[in-house]
Amino acid sequence: MKVRVFTADSMQNAIAQAKGVLGRDAIILHTRKFRKGGIFGFFSKEEVEVTAAIDTSLATIPHQKAVEPCVEDVAVQSELANMRNLLEKVISKIPQGSEHSPILDLLTNNDIDIHIAEQIIKDLPVDYMKFEAGSSELKQLILAQIQTCFQSVEGIKVPEKGRKVVAFFGPTGVGKTTTIAKLAAKFAIQEGYQIALITADTYRISAVEQLKTYSDIMGIPIHVVYAADELKEVLDTNQDKQLILIDTAGRSPHNNDQLDELKNLLQIDDAIEKYLVLSATTKYKDALDIVKNFSVCVPHKVIFTKIDETRNIGTVVNLLYQSPMSLSYMTNGQNVPDDIELVDPNKLTQLILRDL
Ligand SMILES: Nc1nc2c(ncn2[C@@H]2O[C@H](COP(=O)(O)OP(=O)(O)OP(=O)(O)O)[C@@H](O)[C@H]2O)c(=O)[nH]1
Numbered sequence: 455m456k457v458r459v460f461t462a463d464s465m466q467n468a469i470a471q472a473k474g475v476l477g478r479d480a481i482i483l484h485t486r487k488f489r490k491g492g493i494f495g496f497f498s499k500e501e502v503e504v505t506a507a508i509d510t511s512l513a514t515i516p517h518q519k520a521v522e523p524c525v526e527d528v529a530v531q532s533e534l535a536n537m538r539n540l541l542e543k544v545i546s547k548i549p550q551g552s553e554h555s556p557i558l559d560l561l562t563n564n565d566i567d568i569h570i571a572e573q574i575i576k577d578l579p580v581d582y583m584k585f586e587a588g589s590s591e592l593k594q595l596i597l598a599q600i601q602t603c604f605q606s607v608e609g610i611k612v613p614e615k616g617r618k619v620v621a622f623f624g625p626t627g628v629g630k631t632t633t634i635a636k637l638a639a640k641f642a643i644q645e646g647y648q649i650a651l652i653t654a655d656t657y658r659i660s661a662v663e664q665l666k667t668y669s670d671i672m673g674i675p676i677h678v679v680y681a682a683d684e685l686k687e688v689l690d691t692n693q694d695k696q697l698i699l700i701d702t703a704g705r706s707p708h709n710n711d712q713l714d715e716l717k718n719l720l721q722i723d724d725a726i727e728k729y730l731v732l733s734a735t736t737k738y739k740d741a742l743d744i745v746k747n748f749s750v751c752v753p754h755k756v757i758f759t760k761i762d763e764t765r766n767i768g769t770v771v772n773l774l775y776q777s778p779m780s781l782s783y784m785t786n787g788q789n790v791p792d793d794i795e796l797v798d799p800n801k802l803t804q805l806i807l808r809d810l
């Protein structure tokens with residue numbers, strides 16, 4: 455048996471290539487879509503990979519006389535025919551297109567997008583079908599597969615020498631300021647670092663007051679900046695701090711002027727580590743727009759907030775499966791400073807699967 459892998463821009467072209475090279479008797483063993491190139495998962499091109507095989511002993515070889523098979527050939531041919539049957543059975547069980555399977559239903563009922571759910575199932579080990587839908591073994595396999603999308607998790611690392619500057623940005627009301635207050639308490643009060651807060655949110659009347667209230671309670675200095683050059687000045691005058699947290703005004707992902715302004719503010723210093731703050735309650739399609747449009751600000755990591763407000767955090771899986779990102783914290787309530795923790799892939803996936 456000869457097995458070859460073909461890639462093309464569409465399923466049709468990949469299959470045509472396979473049939474062209476291996477002949478019309480080629481069988482398709484596996485198909486997979488993947489994205490190539492791009493930045494932060496975007497602007498990448500979708501490609502299709504087809505794994506095809508041909509039973510060389512059965513393939514039609516043009517201009518060649520048929521030869522009587524010897525006894526050994528017959529045994530090999532029969533073995534190959536068995537393998538072919540088995541493969542076809544396995545392939546027929548892999549969900550294709552809109553075909554529904556119990557696992558697909560389980561995943562989509564948990565707000566996982568149908569295309570992502572299909573991909574998760576395709577990526578499962580082939581022998582997953584030996585387990586009953588709903589069995590703990592199958593749940594473990596799905597859990598492990600979903601966890602492959604949680605690539606790297608790292609919180610704020612304050613260096614031993616020098617300092618760390620972190621800026622937080624994202625759509626309105628997702629919990630940026632509250633998250634900063636939680637982190638300020640963790641680093642200043644619990645871990646004893648010298649920290650300063652900066653707020654560039656001068657759009658909302660009460661925005662400065664909101665962060666100032668926390669900074670007063672914690673005894674942490676706060677600076678208000680109205681423009682990029684002021685931010686630079688404040689960063690220059692706070693060289694003695696070990697950690698500086700910058701709050702920004704919530705922005706609509708569809709307002710390019712606001713996004714440009716934010717981008718200009720944050721690119722004032724290359725050393726600024728940038729965190730995109732996203733609410734886990736966001737609808738998947740909106741979350742895709744947010745990640746795509748805020749990518750002009752080149753976020754290094756993502757924070758998921760309001761994990762406590764939804765029973766379906768499929769959006770998180772959808773986003774990460776579609777476009778891998780580095781994760782940091784997740785927040786699960788309004789309480790400052792308690793309701794924040796480093797993303798725990800296991801815990802997060804358990805949340806997704808709690809209804810499975
Ligand atoms: N349930 C829940 N509520 C949260 C969480 N984080 C923040 N909130 C609440 O969400 C609301 C908005 O929080 P903010 O911190 O003001 O959000 P923001 O992103 O700074 O908002 P803007 O500056 O207006 O864009 C507040 O009522 C917070 O208490 C969370 O993890 N869970």
Ligand SMILES: [Mg+2]
Pocket residue numbers: 630631632655661701702703704
């Ligand atoms: Mg705010």
